[in-house]
Amino acid sequence: MKKILKYVFYDIIRNKIVVAYTLFLLMLSIGLFNFGGNPDKAILSLLNLVLLTVPLISIVFATTHFYNSYEFMELLVAQPINRKKIFLSEYLGVACSLSGAFILGVGVPVVLFGASLTGLYLLVTGVFITFIFVAMAFLASVITRDKAKGIGIALLLWFYFALIYDGIVLFILYSFSDYPLENTTLALTALNPIDLGRIIVLLNLDVSALMGYTGALYKSILGSLWGIGLAFGLLLVWVLVPYLSSRRIFSKRDL
Amino acid sequence: MITIENLRKSYGKLQVLKDVNVRFETGRVVSIIGPNGSGKTTMSKCILGMVLPDGGDIKINGESILSQHAYRSQIGYMPQIGRYPENMKIRQVIQMIRDIRRDAKEVDEELIGLYGLKDMYEKRMGALSGGTKQKVSAALAFMFNPQILILDEPTAGLDPISAEILKCKILKEKKKGKLILITSHIMSEVEEVADEVLCLMDGQLKFHETIASIKAQANEERLSRAIAKIMNEED
Numbered sequence: 001m002k003k004i005l006k007y008v009f010y011d012i013i014r015n016k017i018v019v020a021y022t023l024f025l026l027m028l029s030i031g032l033f034n035f036g037g038n039p040d041k042a043i044l045s046l047l048n049l050v051l052l053t054v055p056l057i058s059i060v061f062a063t064t065h066f067y068n069s070y071e072f073m074e075l076l077v078a079q080p081i082n083r084k085k086i087f088l089s090e091y092l093g094v095a096c097s098l099s100g101a102f103i104l105g106v107g108v109p110v111v112l113f114g115a116s117l118t119g120l121y122l123l124v125t126g127v128f129i130t131f132i133f134v135a136m137a138f139l140a141s142v143i144t145r146d147k148a149k150g151i152g153i154a155l156l157l158w159f160y161f162a163l164i165y166d167g168i169v170l171f172i173l174y175s176f177s178d179y180p181l182e183n184t185t186l187a188l189t190a191l192n193p194i195d196l197g198r199i200i201v202l203l204n205l206d207v208s209a210l211m212g213y214t215g216a217l218y219k220s221i222l223g224s225l226w227g228i229g230l231a232f233g234l235l236l237v238w239v240l241v242p243y244l245s246s247r248r249i250f251s252k253r254d255l
Numbered sequence: 256m257i258t259i260e261n262l263r264k265s266y267g268k269l270q271v272l273k274d275v276n277v278r279f280e281t282g283r284v285v286s287i288i289g290p291n292g293s294g295k296t297t298m299s300k301c302i303l304g305m306v307l308p309d310g311g312d313i314k315i316n317g318e319s320i321l322s323q324h325a326y327r328s329q330i331g332y333m334p335q336i337g338r339y340p341e342n343m344k345i346r347q348v349i350q351m352i353r354d355i356r357r358d359a360k361e362v363d364e365e366l367i368g369l370y371g372l373k374d375m376y377e378k379r380m381g382a383l384s385g386g387t388k389q390k391v392s393a394a395l396a397f398m399f400n401p402q403i404l405i406l407d408e409p410t411a412g413l414d415p416i417s418a419e420i421l422k423c424k425i426l427k428e429k430k431k432g433k434l435i436l437i438t439s440h441i442m443s444e445v446e447e448v449a450d451e452v453l454c455l456m457d458g459q460l461k462f463h464e465t466i467a468s469i470k471a472q473a474n475e476e477r478l479s480r481a482i483a484k485i486m487n488e489e490d
Contacts, residue, residue, distance in 0.1 A: 003354050011340065071338040075348075077305050078334075079355055080327040254266075254306040 001085045004076065008093030011072070012065065018101050021057055025050075025105025030113075039114030040205055043122055046106065047201050050126055051194050054102060055133045056158050062094045062137030063154040067147040074255055083251045087138075091243060095134040099127045118204040121228075125197035128235040132193045133158070135242035142249045165192045182217045193238040200231050256281040256434050257302065257403065261311035264297055271297045273458040274311070279436065281402070284429050286449035287438040288482070293455040295438040296335060299405045302436075303332055315403070328356065331396035335407040335438075337388040341381030345372060345391060348380060352395055359399040366394040369420050385412040393421055397428065404428065404435045410444060422448055442479035454482070461486070 012018055028049060032042045069090060076086050106126060110119040140153040169188050173181060189195045203222050221227045257279040264272040271294045279285055287295045300306040302313055304320065304327065313320050320326050339348055349372075353362065367373060370390040380388070389412045396404060406425070410418040425435055425448050439445055445452060445466075452469060454461040462469075462485065466478060473481035 003351075007351055011342070014342070069340070072340045074305075074338055075340070075352075076355070078303050078327065078330075078332045079352065080325050081355065082324045252307060254300070 001089055004081070004086060004089035005093055007072075008069070008089055009097060011069070012093060012097045015065075017061060018097055021061075021098070022101040022105045024053075025102060026109065029106050029109035033109055033113035039116070040118070043110070043114055043116075043118055043201070044205060046110075047122055047198065050106065050122070051129070051198055052162060054126055054129050055162055055194060058098050058130045058133035059137045059140075059154045059158050060151065061098065062134040063141050063151050064147075065094055066090065066138055066141035067150060077255050084247060087247050087250045091134065091138060094137075095131045098134065099130045102126045102130055118201060121201050121204055124232070125200055125235075128232070128239065129193060129197055131239045132235065132242070135239055135246065139242045139246040139249075142246045142253070161192055161194050165195070169195075186217065186221065190234050193235055196231055196234055196238075200228065256316060258314040258317075259298075259302075259311070260314070262298070262301060262308050262313065263310040264294075264301065264306060264308045271458050272301070272308070275455070275458070275460050277453060277460060277463060279434055281434045282429065282432045283451055284425065284435045284437065284449045285451045285453055286445040287436060287453045287455065288440070288445065289455035289461070294458040295455055296407055298455065299332075299407055299436060299438065302405060303327065303330065328359065328399070329402045331399065331401035331404045333389075333392045333396040333404075333406045333409055335411070336385075337392035339380040339388065339391070341379065343380050344377055345380065345383075346376035348391065349395065349398075352398070356399050361400040363398055363400050364394075366390070366397050366420070366424060369424075370394060370417060386414060386417065389413055390417060393424075397424060402433055404433060406435065406437045408438055408440070410439070410441065418444075442477075442482070446478040452478075452482070454486075456486075 029046055032045050032049075033039065035042070073086055073090070077083060103123065107123050110123065136157050137154050140157060141150045143153060144150050169185075169192075172188070173185065176184075189199055199218055199222060203219055222231055257277075259275055259277045262272050262275040263270075271292075275294075275298065287298070289295050297306055301308050302320075304322075304324065308321070315326055315329070318326070343351070349367070370393075372390060372394060375383075375387065378387075380391075383391070389409070393406075393409060396406065404425075409421055409425075413421065422444070425437070429435055429448075437445075437449065449466060451463065451465050453463040464472075469485065470476065470478065470481050473484040475481035475484060
């Protein structure tokens with residue numbers, strides 16, 4: 001498996017997109033840290049930008065990569081290698097190189113300008129989000145053979161999690177505002193990895209005081225070490241569910 | 256060596272293979288013929304595990320190969336249309352496969368030499384002509400001295416000289432006691448290299464006999480006529 005992983009890495013590194021992505025994140029983070037002066041504020045702005053761009057770039061890049069590696073996988077499937085290993089190598093290759101770009105692009109400035117626990121949470125969340133959206137991209141790619149359709153599904157997934165979902169949550173909160181919704185909100189958060197990531201980081205900033213009763217509930221549940229562990233556990237579930245289901249489809253389909 | 260039992264496969268509503276039962280013995284060259292879309296490629300891809308059958312079983316040396324992978328170290332496969340990562344060079348593709356198959360004891364580089372692939376090592380796969388890609392596929396199929404060779408229309412894109420080289424190689428490997436499955440449409444070629452002919456039609460086995468007995472049955476000297484005769488008779 002290491003051998004296959006080596007060639008996947010080799011293929012991605014020659015692709016300039018990952019380098020461009022690293023530089024983009026690097027400029028973004030350095031810029032934000034130099035604007036604000038207050039590192040907490042910079043981390044907050046960075047969080048919002050990261051939660052919008054990282055899923056988008058991860059999902060689009062991973063989907064196109066998967067379709068472009070079709071020939072590579074076809075070549076390997078006729079060799080004495082387990083399909084699951086081929087799939088895992090592809091997944092790790094993409095997810096690790098994008099995470100590496102993220103750690104370089106965001107991690108280095110955070111350590112330089114605003115090293116704190118919140119900064120660390122931001123990094124871990126970003127890496128999780130990368131792994132989650134690469135897994136979703138692979139799911140979109142194994143569902144259909146058509147590249148254009150696959151990228152369409154991937155973009156829809158991004159739209160849903162990054163934009164539409166928040167609208168739905170707001171709608172629910174607004175329509176049922178007469179009822180106690182604290183626990184519902186908590187459950188709704190768990191259903192969207194981007195929101196989950198946002199809450200994890202926000203709760204470590206002082207701004208959580210602005211979030212009212214729900215914020216207080218979040219703080220009481222997620223503020224503890226146990227709660228943070230639960231939140232990261234949920235993120236892990238968000239990695240595993242799309243990854244395992246896409247692997248299942250991949251190993252049971254014709255090439 | 257290979258036993259196929261009640262193999263069934265359909266793509267959606269289209270039934271490609273309908274209960275195929277065949278046995279292939281070692282040391283033979285078997286030519287798989289049949290009209291376009293009769294299931295030849297699907298059958299060979301089933302043996303390779305690239306296409307997963309809906310029903311039935313495939314056994315190699317008595318062991319079922321379904322959802323296995325290690326058995327593929329005994330198989331060399333040359334696809335109909337070789338598809339390779341576009342931005343890899345010939346050298347890299349060959350090196351990669353060798354790297355993956357490092358446990359193979361013998362490495363047979365005869366075809367690389369005969370096809371002069373070393374002179375083109377630095378060319379990108381995406382820039383190669385169809386024929387050159389076929390040569391790379393052929394070289395890779397024969398490289399690890401496999402016991403079974405599956406060649407899907409091997410000479411389709413090759414120039415006459417390269418096709419001749421390949422045919423000589425096939426006969427040479429046959430003498431080593433290997434099983435070689437070839438799908439082909441060119442009857443003269445079938446006659447030259449094959450011992451047995453297996454004919455698929457609409458996903459069903461039409462016949463599987465030695466060339467001599469086909470000729471005797473149809474009372475014809477030329478294989479193409481004999482096969483045409485048999486097919487017409489059965490209609």
